[in-house]
Amino acid sequence: MTQQASLAALQERVAAVNDVLNAVSVLTWDSRTMMPTDGAETRGLQIATLTRLARDLLLAPETEKALEEAERATEGFGQDAAERRMVQQTRQAVEHHKRVPVSLIQERAALRTVAQAAWIDARSKSDFAVFSPYLARTIALSRAYADCIGWNEHPYDAMVSIYEPGETxxxxxxxxxxxxxxxxxxxxxxxxxxxxxxxxxxxxxxxxxxxxxxxxxxxxxxxxxxxxxxxxxxxxxxxxxxxxxxxxxxxxxxxxxxxxxxxxxxxxxxxxxxxxxxxxxxxxxxxxxxxxxxxxxxxxxxxxxxxxxxxxxxxxxxxxxxxxxxxxxxxxxxxxxxxxxxxxxxxxxxxxxxxxxxxxxxxxxxxxxxxxxxxxxxxxxxxxxxxxxxxxxxxxxxxxxxxxxxxxxxxxxxxxxxxxxxxxxxxxxxxxxxxxxxxxxxxxxxxxxxxxxxxxxxxxxxxxxxxxxxxxxxxxxxxxxxxxxxxxxxxxxxxxxxxxxxxxxxx
Amino acid sequence: MTQQASLAALQERVAAVNDVLNAVSVLTWDSRTMMPTDGAETRGLQIATLTRLARDLLLAPETEKALEEAERATEGFGQDAAERRMVQQTRQAVEHHKRVPVSLIQERAALRTVAQAAWIDARSKSDFAVFSPYLARTIALSRAYADCIGWNEHPYDAMVSIYEPGETxxxxxxxxxxxxxxxxxxxxxxxxxxxxxxxxxxxxxxxxxxxxxxxxxxxxxxxxxxxxxxxxxxxxxxxxxxxxxxxxxxxxxxxxxxxxxxxxxxxxxxxxxxxxxxxxxxxxxxxxxxxxxxxxxxxxxxxxxxxxxxxxxxxxxxxxxxxxxxxxxxxxxxxxxxxxxxxxxxxxxxxxxxxxxxxxxxxxxxxxxxxxxxxxxxxxxxxxxxxxxxxxxxxxxxxxxxxxxxxxxxxxxxxxxxxxxxxxxxxxxxxxxxxxxxxxxxxxxxxxxxxxxxxxxxxxxxxxxxxxxxxxxxxxxxxxxxxxxxxxxxxxxxxxxxxxxxxxxxx
Structure with missing residues (x-):
């Protein structure tokens, strides 16, 4: 495969992931601006399915193959060449998602649903005790998540890195x-x-x-x-x-x-x-x-x-x-x-x-x-x-x-x-x-x-x-x-x- | 696998397809009611990717496996039992999509984009000749599509069957x-x-x-x-x-x-x-x-x-x-x-x-x-x-x-x-x-x-x-x-x- 072809193959995989994630964004925007009240439950399922598909696309053997070829193709590129960055970012994401088991993702998603309801209830009653067990569980799963991703000095580093890479x-x-x-x-x-x-x-x-x-x-x-x-x-x-x-x-x-x-x-x-x-x-x-x-x-x-x-x-x-x-x-x-x-x-x-x-x-x-x-x-x-x-x-x-x-x-x-x-x-x-x-x-x-x-x-x-x-x-x-x-x-x-x-x- | 488990496995696959297709519908609704004008091009790519993913999910080996098990599990069911219908409909769709090569789908999608532009142009000029070559190509690809799906008496039967099964x-x-x-x-x-x-x-x-x-x-x-x-x-x-x-x-x-x-x-x-x-x-x-x-x-x-x-x-x-x-x-x-x-x-x-x-x-x-x-x-x-x-x-x-x-x-x-x-x-x-x-x-x-x-x-x-x-x-x-x-x-x-x-x- 030529250099260009192997980059194009990877780009095609990433483009599909991007399309799916943009679709998730449309569904989310709609749910917060337009959606009738009773649409919430099935909309949540649709978003979950699309997010899972994006992850599956990223972890598919075809992506790994395209990624390896693209890594070889960009070895000689400058450190901040756009192509090299694209390849590096894909590799980083693949390694990240490989480390997080599906079971933990599902546990976090399931918790989110009940935790949000508990929070709404707790806030209306102004009673932290109603929310407290759900927050404890959220922290426990966040800790498990941080341990999967990996951290050196502080488990918080792993969580912050998702939103603000470089901060600890x-x-x-x-x-x-x-x-x-x-x-x-x-x-x-x-x-x-x-x-x-x-x-x-x-x-x-x-x-x-x-x-x-x-x-x-x-x-x-x-x-x-x-x-x-x-x-x-x-x-x-x-x-x-x-x-x-x-x-x-x-x-x-x-x-x-x-x-x-x-x-x-x-x-x-x-x-x-x-x-x-x-x-x-x-x-x-x-x-x-x-x-x-x-x-x-x-x-x-x-x-x-x-x-x-x-x-x-x-x-x-x-x-x-x-x-x-x-x-x-x-x-x-x-x-x-x-x-x-x-x-x-x-x-x-x-x-x-x-x-x-x-x-x-x-x-x-x-x-x-x-x-x-x-x-x-x-x-x-x-x-x-x-x-x-x-x-x-x-x-x-x-x-x-x-x-x-x-x-x-x-x-x-x-x-x-x-x-x-x-x-x-x-x-x-x-x-x-x-x-x-x-x-x-x-x-x-x-x-x-x-x-x-x-x-x-x-x-x-x-x-x-x-x-x-x-x-x-x-x-x-x-x-x-x-x-x-x-x-x-x-x-x-x-x-x-x-x-x-x-x-x-x-x- | 128990009868129930094999049906559930198939249902999970179908549910994911349904989620993706509902997402396509949201994206389509949005494009016709809310989307700013310049969003059209990338929105089209997003819809194409999701539609392709739905088809891929349907034709994946996991679906075939779940389908075969569900077929065995529902053999004894009544002809119009909901479960049996679900299995039959999935089988029918899988066989349908297997017959249509991806290249033809892509050709039809590519033609659609240019044909629509040509039609808009032709209509504004009130000149059929502007649209005519695109319609000829549309008919040719429809004929190829009908031949893939298969028909007995008339090629139109295959096209009508997509929208109105039973009519010819x-x-x-x-x-x-x-x-x-x-x-x-x-x-x-x-x-x-x-x-x-x-x-x-x-x-x-x-x-x-x-x-x-x-x-x-x-x-x-x-x-x-x-x-x-x-x-x-x-x-x-x-x-x-x-x-x-x-x-x-x-x-x-x-x-x-x-x-x-x-x-x-x-x-x-x-x-x-x-x-x-x-x-x-x-x-x-x-x-x-x-x-x-x-x-x-x-x-x-x-x-x-x-x-x-x-x-x-x-x-x-x-x-x-x-x-x-x-x-x-x-x-x-x-x-x-x-x-x-x-x-x-x-x-x-x-x-x-x-x-x-x-x-x-x-x-x-x-x-x-x-x-x-x-x-x-x-x-x-x-x-x-x-x-x-x-x-x-x-x-x-x-x-x-x-x-x-x-x-x-x-x-x-x-x-x-x-x-x-x-x-x-x-x-x-x-x-x-x-x-x-x-x-x-x-x-x-x-x-x-x-x-x-x-x-x-x-x-x-x-x-x-x-x-x-x-x-x-x-x-x-x-x-x-x-x-x-x-x-x-x-x-x-x-x-x-x-x-x-x-x-x-x-x-």
Whole structure:
């Protein structure tokens, strides 16, 4: 077989896996936006079957044969040649899935169904004890899963590696120490200042106007509606079915305007990343997470979050943005915002106020919520924290970091869906996204002085072009740290993030 | 292996095929209702991959092994035991797909893409010559396909058997002869009468009101929105992703009210069939067309159409329906329908007026459009009609049957999408649906005299219960003719259909 033919044979196998995983994404999107209520059970079976087929395709003897030939064919290629990366990523995924027995996958899937129901029940009763046995089992199976995958220093390393390759319990501990030390004085300074007026955010904002503004916002940031759409859902998300069909979702709170605006900006950031992946990577490993069995173009959860947070916080939650665009928003809500100035609006949407709920947290307190969860996950995985003591550990951390007393489990340890779905190890990627977003933004602005002027002038296409060239187009070709090294000259560095928060909130 | 275990093993294989085919249906529904324009190309690849995987699953050695064991296990079962049927249907599908080489499937798929583009181009130019070479190739590949499947008397038999098992070129010829003879005098009588007033149907009917009435109409007929939804599309269709998620679509013509009303009634009829399949059949061959590789609960295209036409024509296009419900419709359009009576509305929506376009045809001329197409397909398949002479043959038939002169190819031979997508042999099922719908309705009303009163009183649940018990619940367990024999005591019989049309249009 020629070099080209053996690569093509492997690519054909990977393309089929990508097609199946994109189909899973369509089924998932549909289940969260369109599906009638009673369709849930059989939809779950369909998704399970497709996911199993994707894994079977990956572990089939035909793939192994194609892979071995492609490995020989790319031996002479450069380390970061796209072809070599594709072959390496396939090999890595094959070895990963070989190590995890089907029985464990089935056990985890079965647990997920009952654990989610138990979590919903527990949260409605605000009683952690109802969920506790299911979480204990989730941790036990996660530990078994980590042991299958393999780890050196800490079992949490294996779980984190699925979402954020390169990060470990130790690297996260170091990052969190720096962040806590840097964040605390900024938070203290912000809390010492009087609260701005924010009453107008809670007026009556009909969905129609929110949706119209959201659509214009996404378009303004560069989101391409010929390759996307914006729908309504309960828990907003972005999902892509190749770069040609990237969908975002939001929710409209009639009595709290910021939720849909910043939610839409956030998901638009994710969407821009996926729409910006090089067309040549379509249906390859460079647009498929073969380890996580998820068709995605972003190179890690943290890298993805860096783009959503960059657009949401550095652009849309900035003073210059509202100085320029507040009048557009007011056109949609002339009565509700008639007595509000652009600066008042900006100050209201950037006010700092520690609270119990992560998804409602401001920029300064958000990372404390994340670090708390990551610390807990880490301790649960190594057994240093028993599930039964989780509420106490949670409440103590909220007290220590935010000076708040958690009133009940529903507003504490039971607030997030993640653990009930078996996700252990993904929380840290939210904070990594914040850090990476600021680091990239800092470098881009430093390198190109006209970028700041363009943004101030409301021309976001220049920023999008920079990000597309430097990050989006590569898809999964480079790891997160490789991207950072290439573009910023160093690995993940919390300095620019703390600097950004300091100038925004403590100046 | 025990009897039960070997059946379960086969069922597991079939369930996976069903899951994949339902996923294909979700992807197809999405592509026709939700997908952004640029998503089409990769979506097509995804659907092709899933369809191929479904076929691979069916032809895998594991399926053959499970099938052989299940065949032994069900030898002693009754001929129409559900288990035996499931095994027989799987065997039949396996043998069918074994006979069709992958190369032919790929050739047909590749042709479909270019043929559809050529048809769109040809139709916009109203020039059959642009499409002609693609149709010639489609016929050649259909002939090759028919030869793979096998046929005795006529190659068209093989194509028709995919959509309507049991029908042949000969049986259709006989049916059409009876129908033509019976329809002509009814049509002549109807045309001899003065045309009723219909100007009000073409007034301005905003989509919102049409949609609200359509939703209430579907619900009134018994469609369950916890297991379904109604969306907008260009070419309306119904599709199910198991009985728990059955979706219907319609289109709203702002200046022609009947399109959405009767279109929605039609798709609701299809939807009721799928929602009514026994839950026990979910993910089995009794809810999967393993030959056509399509997850569907209805036993044939004709049987499916019988239910949609029954609800559309016998119920919603009836005088009693509008006597009872016209006031509901007028509530949505008080200005547009203020000067119209229920009887005027009924007469307008049942007026007879031969035209060129099949999808706009009335009840009396519709079958002439279908028979024309079936005759042509049959003649193309056996070579007695060359593709080049198709427009002449078409135009001559329209002249003979409807006394109209076709003005151009766009309003003649190029009007339907079917042939460009490779569908040869499905047209006759529309007329079979009309015939079967009337035959079933006639028997039900004859057997249960209170049914007519219930329908007149607007209680459609009794009819739905009857149809569910007698037809829907069985899914694909019985063939169309078995259903007819069981319920009406005889095979397909055009008598009741002609009787129904005569009393409606020539009384």
């Amino acid at each position: 319990a130790a690297s996260l501990k170091e990052l969190f120490t720096t962040l806590r030390a840097g964040l605390q004085p900024i938070l203290d300074a912000a809390r010492a200042r009087p609260q701005p007026r924010s009453d107008f955010l809670f007026r009556d904002f009909p969905e129609e106007g929110q949706r119209a503004f959201g659509l214009s916002l996404a378009e303004r940031l560069g989101y391409d509606f010929r390759r996307g759409r914006l729908d309504t859902t309960v828990h907003p998300f972005e999902v892509s079915f190749t770069r040609n069909d990237v969908r975002i979702t939001t929710r409209y709170n009639r009595n709290y305007l910021p939720a849909s605006i910043f939610g839409t900006a956030h998901e638009t950031g994710h969407g821009l990343y996926e729409q910006g992946v090089d067309a040549a990577h379509t249906r390859t490993t460079l647009a498929t997470d073969l380890v996580g069995l998820y068709a995605v173009g972003g190179t890690s959860f943290g890298a993805h979050e860096s783009q959503s947070r960059l657009w949401e916080n550095h652009i849309v939650r900035s003073q210059t943005f509202w100085q320029r665009h507040f009048s557009d928003l007011r056109k949609h809500f002339p009565d509700q915002l008639g007595d509000v100035s652009a600066d008042e609006f900006y100050r209201a949407v950037t006010r700092v106020e520690p609270g119990f709920i992560r998804v409602e947290a401001d920029e300064l307190t958000y990372d404390f919520h994340i670090m708390l969860r990551a610390d807990i996950e880490c301790a649960l995985m190594d057994g240093s924290l028993a599930v039964d003591y989780l509420p106490e550990a949670w409440n103590a951390a909220i007290r220590r970091d935010l000076d708040l007393v958690v009133p009940d489990d529903a507003r504490g340890v039971l607030q997030d869906v993640h653990w009930s779905t078996g996700y252990i190890g993904s929380f840290p990627t939210y904070t990594i996204g914040n850090v990476m977003g600021a680091q990239v933004m800092d470098t881009l602005c430093g390198r190109n002085p006209s970028l700041g002027d363009a943004i101030t002038a409301g021309h976001y296409g220049i920023l999008a072009d920079e990000l597309r060239t430097r990050i989006w187009q590569h898809g999964r070709r480079f790891t997160r740290d490789e991207l950072l090294e290439r573009e910023t000259g160093r690995p993940l560095d919390p300095g620019p993030y703390l600097h950004y928060l300091r100038s925004k909130y403590a100046a | 070129a000969a049986s259709l010829k006989e049916l059409f002869t009876t129908l033509r003879a019976g329809l002509q005098p009814i049509l002549d009588a109807a045309r001899a009468r003065p045309q009723p007033r219909s100007d009000f149907l073409f007034r301005d009917f905003p989509e919102e009101g049409q949609r609200a009435f359509g939703l209430s109409l579907a619900e009134r007929l018994g469609y369950d929105f916890r297991r379904g939804r109604l969306d907008t599309t260009v070419h309306p269709f119904e599709v199910s992703f198991t009985r728990n998620d059955v979706r219907i679509t319609t289109r709203y013509n702002r200046n022609y009210l009947p399109a959405s009303i009767f279109g929605t009634a039609h798709e609701t009829g299809h939807g009721l069939y799928e929602q009514g399949v026994d839950a026990a059949h979910t993910r089995t061959t009794l809810a999967t067309d393993l030959v056509g590789l399509y997850a569907v609960g209805g036993t044939s295209f004709g049987a499916h159409e019988s239910q949609s036409r029954l609800w559309e024509n016998h119920i919603v296009r009836s005088q009693t329906f509008w006597q009872r419900h016209f006031s509901d419709l007028r509530k949505h359009f008080p200005d547009q329908l203020g000067d119209v009576s229920a009887d005027e509305f009924y007469r307008a929506v049942t007026r007879v007026e031969p035209g060129f376009i099949r999808v706009e045809a009335d009840e009396l001329t519709y079958d002439f459009h279908i028979m024309l197409r079936a005759d042509i397909e049959c003649a193309l398949m056996d070579g007695s009609l060359a593709v080049d002479y198709l427009p002449e043959a078409w135009n001559a038939a329209i002249r003979r049957d409807l006394d109209l002169v076709v003005p151009d190819d766009a309003r003649g031979v190029l009007q339907d999408v079917h042939w460009s997508t490779g569908y040869i042999g499905s047209f006759p099922t529309y007329t079979i649906g009309n015939v079967m719908g009337a035959q079933v309705m006639d028997t039900l009303c004859g057997r249960n005299p209170s049914l007519g009163d219930a329908i007149t009183a607007g209680h459609y649940g009794i009819l739905a219960d009857e149809l569910r018990t007698r037809i829907w619940q069985h899914g694909r367990r019985f063939t169309r003719d078995e259903l007819l024999e069981r319920e009406t005591g005889r095979p397909l019989d055009p008598g009741p259909y002609l009787h129904y049309l005569r009393s409606k249009y020539a009384a």
